[in-house]
Amino acid sequence: MARGRLIFAVDLGGTNLRAGLVDASGRVVARRKAPPRGDRRPAVFLNTLAELRSELSAEVKGRPDALALAVPGPMDAGRGWVCSPVNVPDLGRAPLAAMAGKALGLPVTLVNDATAFTLGEHWRGAARGHPWCLGVTLGTGVGGGAVLDGKPLLGARGNALEIGHLTVEPGGRPCGCGRRGCLEAYASASAVRRRAMELAEGGKLPGLLAAAGGDTVNINSRLITEHARGGDRICAGLLEEAGRYLGRGLALAQALLDVDLAVIGGGLAGAGELILSPARESLDLHRFRTPTELEIVAGELGGDAGLVGAAALALNLF
Numbered sequence: 134m135a136r137g138r139l140i141f142a143v144d145l146g147g148t149n150l151r152a153g154l155v156d157a158s159g160r161v162v163a164r165r166k167a168p169p170r171g172d173r174r175p176a177v178f179l180n181t182l183a184e185l186r187s188e189l190s191a192e193v194k195g196r197p198d199a200l201a202l203a204v205p206g207p208m209d210a211g212r213g214w215v216c217s218p219v220n221v222p223d224l225g226r227a228p229l230a231a232m233a234g235k236a237l238g239l240p241v242t243l244v245n246d247a248t249a250f251t252l253g254e255h256w257r258g259a260a261r262g263h264p265w266c267l268g269v270t271l272g273t274g275v276g277g278g279a280v281l282d283g284k285p286l287l288g289a290r291g292n293a294l295e296i297g298h299l300t301v302e303p304g305g306r307p308c309g310c311g312r313r314g315c316l317e318a319y320a321s322a323s324a325v326r327r328r329a330m331e332l333a334e335g336g337k338l339p340g341l342l343a344a345a346g347g348d349t350v351n352i353n354s355r356l357i358t359e360h361a362r363g364g365d366r367i368c369a370g371l372l373e374e375a376g377r378y379l380g381r382g383l384a385l386a387q388a389l390l391d392v393d394l395a396v397i398g399g400g401l402a403g404a405g406e407l408i409l410s411p412a413r414e415s416l417d418l419h420r421f422r423t424p425t426e427l428e429i430v431a432g433e434l435g436g437d438a439g440l441v442g443a444a445a446l447a448l449n450l451f
C-alpha cells in the first residue's frame with residue numbers, strides 16, 4: 134500500500150504516451166507506456182488516461198490524489214487549454230485540464246512537456262544542484278524548458294522557451310509550425326529521420342536501408358545512431374548536423390538566460406556524444422562570451438524525466 138502523496142503523471146509526446154505514479158520523493162513507483170502514435174482526440178485520450186490510472190493504482194494498491202499532465206505546446210496553462218499542439222494535432226483546441234479533472238475526479242496541473250523534462254532532471258537527474266539550467270528535448274519536435282534561480286520558467290501562458298521554433302537558418306527547411314528554418318526542422322529526431330529517409334530513397338544509405346528491412350519507414354534514431362557508431366559517415370554527418378544546429382539554438386538561449394548547464398533528452402539524445410560533441414563546438418562558435426560556461430550533458434532519467442518533473446510541479450515543490 135502506497136503511503137503519502139501519489140501523483141498520476143502523464144507525459145504526452147508527439148509519438149509516445151507515458152504514464153506513471155510518482156511519490157513525494159520523486160520515485161516513479163509504477164509506469165506504463167501506451168502504444169505509440171495512438172488516437173489522441175481528447176475523448177479517446179481521456180479514456181486511455183482512465184484505463185492507465187486503474188492499471189497503475191491496482192499495481193501499487195494505492196490511489197493518486199492529483200493528475201500532472203505534460204503536453205506539447207502551445208498551450209494556455211492558466212486556463213488549462215491545449216492550443217492545437219504542432220506535434221499532437223489530434224488534441225486540437227480543448228480545455229484539457231478541466232476535461233481531465235472531470236473525467237478522473239482529480240485536481241489537474243497542466244505543464245509543457247519539455248518544461249516537465251527540465252524540472253524532472255533538475256529535481257532528480259543530471260541538473261540536480263544547478264539552480265540555473267536549461268533542458269532541451271530532441272524528439273518528434275524540439276522542446277525547451279528552464280530553471281532560473283531554482284524556479285521553473287513557465288511564461289505568461291506556459292509557453293516559455295519554445296526553443297524548437299527559434300530560427301537557426303533563415304529561409305531554411307520547412308517546419309511543422311508553418312515557418313522555415315526553425316531548430317526543430319534540423320535537430321529533432323523526426324528531422325534527422327526524414328533526412329535519412331530521403332537519402333536512403335536516393336540510394337545513398339544502402340546499409341541503413343538494409344538494416345531497416347528495405348523499407349525507409351522503419352528508419353529511426355536508434356538505427357541511424359547504430360550505423361554512425363559502426364562507421365557510416367553519412368549517418369554520423371546527419372547527427373553532427375543536428376548537433377551543430379542544437380549548439381546554435383543553445384547559444385541564443387544562453388545569451389538570454391545566463392544558465393550554466395543544458396540537459397539534453399528525447400529520442401535523439403541516445404546518440405550521445407555524436408550529437409553533444411558538435412553541439413559544444415557550435416555553441417563555442419556562436420555564443421556571446423561571458424564568464425558563464427554552459428556545460429552540455431545528456432539527461433539521466435530517460436523516459437521518466439517528464440513524469441517526475443510534472444509531478445514536482447503538482448507537488449508544489451517550486
Ligand SMILES: [Zn+2]
Binds near residue numbers: 297298310311312
Ligand atoms: Zn517551427
